[in-house]
Amino acid sequence: MKEIGLIEDDNILRNAYTKYFRITQTFKVVFSVPDVADALSLNTVQPDIILLDVNLRSGSGIDGIQVLAAQFPTSKIVILSSMENAKLTRLAMENGATGYLLKSSSLAYITESLLKLDEGGIPFSPATISHVIHNNATADNRSEITELTKREVELVKLLSEGVANKIAADRLNVTYFTINQHLKNIYKKLEINSKSELIAWYLNK
Template sequence: MKNIGLIEDNESLRAVFTAYFNASSTFDVVFSAGDIKDALQIKDAVPQILLLDVDLPSGSGIDAIPLLQQNFPGTKIIILSSLKDANLTKQAIQNGAWGYLLKTSSLDYINESLMRIDDEGRPFSPETISHLFKQTTAAPQETSLTKRELEIVRLMSEGKLNKLVADELCISHFTVNQHLKHIYKKLNVNSKPELVAWYLSYAR
């Protein structure tokens, strides 16, 4: 059972998501708040996953990601919004979001996407994955990464799991993990969101 926090200002939607996840055998909503300032007052619950709207009464959820990470250390923050602007997707990842899901996606799709987090999956709706494709078409600049390492980072930035990266490159899952260790060390990053943020900046 994974604990979920929810920040959504639409009370009806908040109730729908809360009821849906609480009815599942996989997730449990430990808190739901209508705004960022309300969520920051919560000290007795640290969710493993935080679903965060963008357009909130006290400001942008994307801008608040670093502050929420301080308040909920170790929590994976997933944007859940009706806004599907490519710049918002990019900014969310750069600010530390683990994924970007759209409210127009079915509840089953959202549920399945969140379940893949255990395998280091990064939840994206198809439209927001396409935003990452669009942001990574420019010719890259100089980097210390090898061609194979760059291929791995590019595939990771598209939301692919380690196993899918291995299959696409015809290498083992172990080899992908070894490459990632070297990549993290070279770039001085500690997580996949940081890695994707670096690539988005590098390839623009």
């Protein structure tokens, strides 16, 4: 069972999410709070996933990503927002978010997206995936301006669309082991250490 933390300032919505995740028997809600500061006051939990709203009473949740990551280093921080904005998606990934989901997505879709994290998936709602694709229309030419090979660029493009590692292996007709090797090589070439950093790099090219 995955442990999850919720940061959402709308009490009704927060309670609804909390109730839903508890009855799924897939997630255990270890905290459900209205602001980043409330989460930071909790020193005894390290949830697997933190769902973070953007519009909070204290300001932008995106500004709190790095602070949360410092206190919860093993947690994957996923934005859950009503704001569909390409700039916010890019900024969230740059700050270290693992994904960007929209509240307009069904609860079943949100749950499925979060479960794919174990397979190397990046949680995106369809609209936020389109933001990534739109902002990277020249992706096919990236191998010419970086040290990445054409196949490595193809892999980065798939991962940026939220495709899990295993699915990427099928689409590229290679083994799961090969995908992991590609990722190691990509991280080394770009001098990064995580998939969220890779997506941030992709969003900025």
